[in-house]
Amino acid sequence: MTDDPWRIGVIMSQSGVTGAIERNQLAATRLAIAEINAMGGVLGRKLHAVYRDPKSTPALYRTHAQELCRDERIQVIFGGHMSSSRKAMLPEIEAHNALLFYPTLYEGFEYSRHCVYTGAAPNQNSVPLVDYLHRSFGRRLFLVGSDYVYPYESNRIVSDLLRSRGGEVVDEIYVPLDLKRKHVTQIIDRIRDHKPDMIYSTVVGDGIIPFYTAYREAGFDPQTCPIASQSTSEVDVARMPPGVADGHVIAAPFFDSLRIPAALAFARAFRLAAGGPIPSTAPAEAAYFSVHLYAAALALAGEDGIERLLPALYEVEVDAPQGAVRVDRLTNHTHLWPRVARIREQGPYEIVSHPAERVAPDPYLVRISGLPEDADPIAFPFSAARY
Numbered sequence: 001m002t003d004d005p006w007r008i009g010v011i012m013s014q015s016g017v018t019g020a021i022e023r024n025q026l027a028a029t030r031l032a033i034a035e036i037n038a039m040g041g042v043l044g045r046k047l048h049a050v051y052r053d054p055k056s057t058p059a060l061y062r063t064h065a066q067e068l069c070r071d072e073r074i075q076v077i078f079g080g081h082m083s084s085s086r087k088a089m090l091p092e093i094e095a096h097n098a099l100l101f102y103p104t105l106y107e108g109f110e111y112s113r114h115c116v117y118t119g120a121a122p123n124q125n126s127v128p129l130v131d132y133l134h135r136s137f138g139r140r141l142f143l144v145g146s147d148y149v150y151p152y153e154s155n156r157i158v159s160d161l162l163r164s165r166g167g168e169v170v171d172e173i174y175v176p177l178d179l180k181r182k183h184v185t186q187i188i189d190r191i192r193d194h195k196p197d198m199i200y201s202t203v204v205g206d207g208i209i210p211f212y213t214a215y216r217e218a219g220f221d222p223q224t225c226p227i228a229s230q231s232t233s234e235v236d237v238a239r240m241p242p243g244v245a246d247g248h249v250i251a252a253p254f255f256d257s258l259r260i261p262a263a264l265a266f267a268r269a270f271r272l273a274a275g276g277p278i279p280s281t282a283p284a285e286a287a288y289f290s291v292h293l294y295a296a297a298l299a300l301a302g303e304d305g306i307e308r309l310l311p312a313l314y315e316v317e318v319d320a321p322q323g324a325v326r327v328d329r330l331t332n333h334t335h336l337w338p339r340v341a342r343i344r345e346q347g348p349y350e351i352v353s354h355p356a357e358r359v360a361p362d363p364y365l366v367r368i369s370g371l372p373e374d375a376d377p378i379a380f381p382f383s384a385a386r387y
Helices: 019-038 056-071 083-095 122-136 148-162 181-194 205-217 234-238 261-274 284-302 306-311
Strands: 006-011 047-052 078-081 099-102 115-117 142-148 166-177 198-202 225-227 249-252 319-320 323-327 339-342 349-352
Touching: 006 056, 006 339, 019 047, 019 249, 019 261, 019 284, 056 078, 056 083, 078 083, 078 284, 078 339, 083 099, 083 115, 083 148, 099 306, 115 349, 122 148, 122 198, 122 234, 122 249, 122 339, 142 181, 142 205, 148 166, 148 198, 166 181, 198 205, 198 349, 205 225, 249 261, 249 306, 249 349, 284 319, 284 323, 306 323
Parallel strands: 006 047, 006 078, 078 099, 099 115, 142 166, 142 198, 198 225, 225 249
Antiparallel strands: 249 339, 319 323, 339 349
16 A cells, blocks of 8 residues: 555647647646645545646646656646647557546547546537527628638538538638638628628637637627637636626536536636636636546546556446536547537626536537437437548
8 A cells, every 4th residue: 555646647738829728627626636635635645736837828737747658657647728639649658558538628529448538529519609609690600710620610510500400600710729800801801701600619728818809899789690619718708808708608518607506616617726717618617627537536546557446436426516427438528518608798607508407428429419300310420530
């Protein structure tokens, strides 16, 4: 018997284009570790995190994953935000027979035995979001995203889902992660030209704020033509000028203003741990319950090697702030509680789509839940062969 700590790796950026949201995830990760250690750790052993800051740079995620696995002999790593960061880390994680907890929504169409996906899969975000947009605003959609894998694939999924409901995509544009004023102007000009019913944005990181701000300054009304997003969070809204975000649409399993006991308790604990009025986010909530899932599985397995830890992970469930969650043994994705909300700056977000029950992950959209009963499945070419 040993009292040596369980050593885990945490690779989350504190700077760069996704620094703001990853600092939010890091704060939630630290909170979960502190809670577990305050209760005596796992099997009498505390958790000890080895932190790395990849500065929003995919190559550094890979370097840090290699160092943690090879040099530090760490077998479980938490982190990654953009899909490019996950894809950079996974070859090293797999090569060292380690396990990655990836706490961010993503585009789906991926499986690795060495990755536990605790953010939303497309059927848990994109499907309810498209249902709400089509029902509430119309059929003409404008797509805008950052220039990397998640926006391309998420936009493809959303456009196919909307077309299955009789909608159409009027335009599609991609801009650099390092968004400049000229790129924002180009987006606004094309929205003005095409006059869509709604916009779906997969712009990520620091570019979110100038895009939403320019949209407001251009005179567009989010009450009738909103920007809908899965990648915009409370952290981004808090950085926008007053009035800019109100009325826009977000899809996520968790919101900082969610009014259920577990969510309220988490939001309070998060603010105390963060040392100020900092909102928690869906990626932060996923980072938080990822550590608790790991701890529950570790207590059952008795060791942190993947051969024992992963089977144990399929047997446990934790009461996350969004509701009870568990990992699916067939996909390594998580059963979650999808929600859609309108942003309300002067009060709690208005949740306009609330799940009656937990939704199983369907990362390859095999079931394509939410399609009309008379839809022709041949029209929806979701194929793993493309990835």
